[in-house]
Amino acid sequence: MISFPNAKINIGLNILHKREDGFHNIESVFYPIAWQDALEACIASSFEFNSSGLDIPGDTKNNLIIKAYKLLEEFIPPKEKVKIHLHKVIPMGAGLGGGSADGAFALKLLNELFKLNLSEELLESMAGKLGSDCPFFIQNKPVFCYDRGIKFKEIDLDLSSYKICVVNPNIHISTAEAYGAITTSLPKNALMDAIKKPIAAWKGIITNDFEEPLAKKYPKIGAIKKQLYTLGACYASMTGSGSTVYGIFDKEIDTKKHFEGLTTWQGQML
Structure with a gap:
């Protein structure tokens, strides 16, 4: 059985304040895009996990797919195990939620494979x-996200008529590094109001709090965003805690010509 964990972008990301539990309260719009990993699982006599594609750094036991399996293990019949293979395509430490998608899709895939209901x-x-x-x-649809990133409100946002160009400058930014660069504050513009405006009006009013300080440290981030606007983007922004930058277009662009040497993906918005 196979599934295809997809990436997501943040349209706006406001860091409101640090919580007592060490997390931060945020607000953002999460929007899924079709840049995908591939995740395969089959019932086996013993548990096995392996991967191909991009090299995954760190200790394998900390992989979210393995943690997902451990969470479901109590529901799976004791004599049944699983063999899982991940083909990794979405860059890591890039603000695209690829690792999070892998973990969540593993939960959904194993739920279906073992008919856990x-x-x-x-x-x-x-x-x-x-x-x-x-x-x-889990639901994988556009939402307004708040709290520490685990509470959602449905929003009426359809960008399916647009194309998206995603550019990763091959800079790995850890969450700790990103949060260490910011100061929390209340947003100047309410994101839920701003997102209802035409996409051409988003520039300057829908912002990512991580972007400015990280672009000062890594000028390539700002240069990519500027280039996307030069090429005709309706809206461009860094996503998540970086370093990936995306542009939303009403046409396709030549990514190889303009972003040679960088990791890029282009497709239709979902």
């Missing part, structure tokens, strides 16, 4: 134990 509500609760972005990928 666990509800979306329970899967979202489990995904919250994996990480802040993970619950989003």
Whole structure:
């Protein structure tokens, strides 16, 4: 059985304040895009996990797919195990939620493989134990996200007539580094109001609090954003805690010509 965990972008990201539990309250719009990993699982006599594609740094036991399996292990018949293979395509440490998607999709895939019939509500609760972005990928549709990134409100946002160009400058930014660069404050513009405006009006009023300080440290981020606007983007921004920058277009652009040597992906908005 196979599934295809997809990336997401943040349209706006306001860091409101630090919580007593060490997390930060945020507000953002999460929007899924079709840049995908591939995740395959089959029933086996013993547990096995391996991967191909991009090299995944760190200790394998900390991989969210393995943690997802551990969360579901109590529901799986004791004599049944699983073999899981991940083909990694979405860059890591890039603000695209690729690792979070892998963990959440593993929950959904194993739920289907073993016919556990666990509800979306329970899967979202489990995904919250994996990480802040993970619950989003259970329903995987555009939402206004708040709290520490695990509470959502449905929004009426359809960008399916647009194309998106995603550019990763191959700079790995850890969450700790990103949060260390910012100061929290209340946003100048209410995101829920701003997102209802025409996309051409988003520039300057929908912002990512991580972007300015990280662009000062890594000028390539700002240079990519400027280039996307030069090429005709309706809106451009860094996503998540960086370093990936995206542009939303009403036409396709030549990514190889303009972003040679960088990791890029282009496709239709979902």
